[in-house]
Amino acid sequence: MARYGMLIDTTRCIGCYACRIACQNQNHLPADVSLIDFHEFERGAQPCVRVETVPTQCMHCEDAPCQAVCPTAATYTDPDGIVRIDSEKCIGCKYCMAACPYQARVVDHRTGVVGKCRFCTLYAPLEEGMSTCLTACPAGVRMFGDLDDPESDISKRIVETNAQPIAGDLTKSKIYYVR
């Protein structure tokens, strides 16, 4: 089984939000439900100012706090390491939202079910024209692949760039950041 993860290179991110809209389109989300959030940081003072944008979403934690607290076991981790939600088990109690350190979960107000990123980009190679956070990004900020495969592009790039999870080993997240 694979252990899927993502690399987000914030040094390439221009903070354009294209990934959010692409994700909304691909996943039939209404305008006010977004699975990707953005954190903008301005560093330095004039004349030396840099802007860093950090997109965040479900980190697919190996120690997923959302899964730990879910009373109906609607949240589960599949054998490929992807944290998923069984929408037919979710009662919408929002306990997972309180538990997630990354505020990565949102209520789909159409159904009351809580949702989040589910690495849909995994299926991009299988289907033509997927418009995901990965494929839509004009700057090539994101990379997706198997963290357990030492030969995968993502594994190599994590080593090359010393990419780290956003909050260290807090939840053993599988999204790695180049900053």
Add this chain to the structure above:
Amino acid sequence: MPSSALTRRSFFAAGAAAGAAVAFGGVGVGGRRSEAFAWGEDHVVEYAATTCDGCGNKCGMGAWTQDGALWRFMGLEDHPFAHGHLCVRGLGYTAVAYSEDRLTTPLKNDGQGNFSAVSWDEAIVDIAARIKEAEPSRVALFQDSRATDQYYTQRFMNALGSANYYTDTVLTDMDILTGITNILGVFPAPHAEGSKYIVLLDKSYYEGVRPAETEEVIRVRENGGKVVVVDPRLPSIGALADEWVCVRPGFELAFLLGVMGHLLNNDLYDKAFVEANGTGFEAFAESVRSYDAAWASGKTGIPEAKIAEIAEGLAAAAPHCYVDMQWAGTVGSGYRNSAETVRCIILLNAMLGNFNQEGGWVFPLGPWVDDSAFDPTVFKPVGYPQSYAIGAGVHPLAYMYANDCQAAMAAAAEGALDVALFFGSNPLADYPQAAMTAQDVEKIGFKVVVDSFMTETAKTADYVLPETTYLERRGIVGTATAPATVATLRNPVIDQVHPETKPTYRIIVDLAEACGLGEYFSFTLDQLNETYCAAYGVSYDALKSDGLAPIPGCELEFGNVPAFATKSGKIEFACEAYATGGMSAVPAWIEPAVSASGESLRLITGDQVFQSKTYTMASDKLAQLAKDFEADRVWMATSRAAELGIEDGDVVELSNDSGSVQAKVRVTGRIHPDAVYLPPHYGCESEEIRAAFGFGASHKALVTRQAEPESGSGMLQEVLVNVKKVGA
């Protein structure tokens, strides 16, 4: 209609469960699970290649539908502006097709501002009667810079005998058009790929860079090249640059003169190139030599050493380098000295000898189409109006093919217009001095607005005609000029959402017939497109299925010197047209019209990366983005805010003679202390556009209607506002 239907692969059929939100059973997992936000299965997925309508670039766009409904979008791989990607605006603007606020039927105003539905026939007959009644010179047609179906709209005005056809050129690209036509006579484009040194000047005004450009800029740096952003405001693409050089707004010209002076004084320019291809270089050099880096530093606030460093960096990288000229940006319509700024960008690039060089400025080849391509028995020659357009000839340097919409508004104020047709144009929101523009539009005898939404201008119209969106219709064959120029075509992606809506060209044909001008429109859209295809040497069928096709013979050869279609046939380092147009024959410093001090700051603006003018706010997805990230805030420099006792999140009032608005402040290091930035997208006053209504402040309420005397350009950033903290 969309072609190449494909159903979902059998892969997705595995592990399915019943219910509305059915999805993958986790691959390899037993048991049934359904997932939030899954796509479902057993749907009919169709694909169409078309063009985007988020801005004037019209990037190639692949669109997928699911069971006939819009689903997802990607840039076309072979489109030179897209390279497989769309920008956020293009991805999100698609939501307008299904907006619940769309106009669905023709509407007639009872004169009191109440609209009631009428039939197309009734509307067209009534409108045509008013047009026929009016003197042609007292009829005007307005479009925005996207100019949908321009072949039809312009032809209609020509057939009518009116020259009053307006786009918003004076508010966007007037000075660029003026500069290029007079100095070069041929249109340049940046070749970022393969560049070793790029100066991105004025990117902040038009943040929505072409998607392909983002990737190219990254590649430049990966290949060891340098990218410097010179701008009063750090734009989003600045995150990819080596550095941001903060220039005092309105003094970009001084920066350019300083760089050119430094090149001249240190013999760092391409002598062979300017000698072979330029005229008047001696006079030019004599004038420009007096501006050096030290002088420019005093004007721009940029350290002298930095200006010299950039000049030397460019010279070292020449000819694989360029100074960018941003279309739809400040340099085209921002300041009192914009015409001069544009000229200096052009001439600086010429000094670097980068024309048609890898990584320099290239001059893409476009197909040549003249009247002979059009069969006169099908396309009845229409001739040209006998009188000039309202506002023509006032500004001696103005680009001759673009009329002055601001002059038209001023004339309307004097009662010069009996009939105005607004096709996708919303002057009340997008033209300077909103309050005055509203009064002027009021004085137009009879107004028709063609739009998909009840815009501010539509609310003042006598008739409002519902337009189909770009996703529901075929367009006219166009081109995207690039090193390998392609023909492009807008194709329908979905069936018409509202049966009573019509595309612009259809409305024009109906109007023409009712006006007795049907003979000029006896061809079909297909015939027009076939004609263009024949002239370009591309297949119409290919365009219908692929959205684009390479145009044979339009591939650029690097190293060739372009043919300069100027008076002299050369690059005009000294330009007679500029001299007769009221400027100096050679570049010289021109002071900006206003200067900031204390609480009186220069108001600057510029498109945000996810918006364009005010029309993109009709998309609920783009509007929600703006709301989620409080994009309506006014930017103020950290140092200036401290001086004025303003803190991040405070509400301030911005006011001047034109109007006053309130906005929340974003205190940031990303802007020059002389300036405050207000985005031009917000402050929608039409409650019928629910996504946009009531959010943010109107930039155009504060901008003066004014013009650069020589070119007529709108000087949108020559505006001062007083900034006062509300409740202080």
Add this chain to the structure above:
Amino acid sequence: MSIEPVWGAPIAWYLFLAGLGAGAYITSAFLRWRHPEACGMRLAGHVIAPIAVAIGLVLLMVDAEAGLHNPLRFALLLSNFGSVMTWGVVFLSVFMAVALITAALDLMKKKVPGWLEMAGAVVALCVAAYTGALLGVCNTYPLWNNALLPVLFTVSALSAGAASVLLAAVVRHADEFNKAGVLKKFHFCLPIIEMLLVASLCFITAFNSTAGFESVASLVAGEWAVWFWLGLVFVGLILPTVLETWLLFFTSKEFEESRKAHWISFASDAGVLVGGFMLRYLVVMAAVPLTFVM
């Protein structure tokens, strides 16, 4: 994007009512032990307990919208025994069953078995503590994620439960009210302990992290300050303490047993209930999560 609180008023009501119900049951058990003659008050506690918890559970289900639309999904609530909420469901279910049987027996004037009431009191204590632990395990919120919260919520639950029984007594069993001196003394102590716990929570949370500081700042000097000082501290804690101190220690026995004094006591108990709800509401709303993206 600004961060919205995960839960709102319905969950605050639920936490409050579940605690109140548990407290009322424990109050009845206490009365059986120390004031066996106060049958009317005991019955009041037995009736209040299941009703309060039931209303709370309805609110919980209304807030859990996906479950509300598909009620069968609530059957899945026992799927994950690693979740505090699952344990809460267990406690609440058992408590509801015990509380309903107790109320039914009492209403039918049958003797409630001592072991049942004892077991019920233990489960009630679990319910009261659970309402704090539910929030307490969310380690992203410093205002919640500390050992004080379950204790504070339990003390507040006991206080609110006793207040509800005493309120009923003022209205319907004035004679019993006068004799329940031990209960009143205990009840008098609870807001004082609560005050100590609230102060400790604020002090410690404020020094825990930036998010903790922001949470406490929004309580004591920010968005929620008026509610905090007026609703929780003054009406919910100080007012009952002052009134009860006066009644218990500074008035004559005659006055204490007068109708006037009863209504003063009524006001004090109503204040306790207001404070009980405000506590849950403020803790739910004012919690600011830790920032991991910086």
